[in-house]
Amino acid sequence: MQLALDQPRLLPIVQAAYVVAVESGNRFSGSAVLTSVDQPGVRNLSVLSRRDIVVKTGVARGGNMVYYAFPDLAGTAQALRELHLL
Numbered sequence: 629m630q631l632a633l634d635q636p637r638l639l640p641i642v643q644a645a646y647v648v649a650v651e652s653g654n655r656f657s658g659s660a661v662l663t664s665v666d667q668p669g670v671r672n673l674s675v676l677s678r679r680d681i682v683v684k685t686g687v688a689r690g691g692n693m694v695y696y697a698f699p700d701l702a703g704t705a706q707a708l709r710e711l712h713l714l
Contacts, residue, residue: 631679632711640665642681643713645673645696646704654697655685661696 631638644665648656658673673696676682681704682696698704708714 631681635675637667638670638675639711639713641667641670641673642676642704643708645676645682646698646701646708646714649698649701654701655695656697657688657693657695659693 645661648660673682677684683699684694685697686695
């Protein structure tokens with residue numbers, strides 16, 4: 629996972645997103661992830677979306693909540709295991 633080299637501070641967000649994704653059938657809100665991890669300066673998952681780690685799947689009415697999914701949940705799990713984060 630290139631993110632581990634480029635932006636290691638984002639790995640806890642990927643790890644938290646994975647846990648939420650597994651619990652929710654791989655559709656989750658960015659706020660559900662960010663409330664479970666303390667990462668100052670990260671306000672949404674767009675940084676992961678730009679890297680195609682997660683994909684945007686929808687927006688709630690009013691645009692206040694964005695929903696995401698992992699395009700490759702199994703691959704994400706494997707990468708997190710290799711990084712000893714699972």
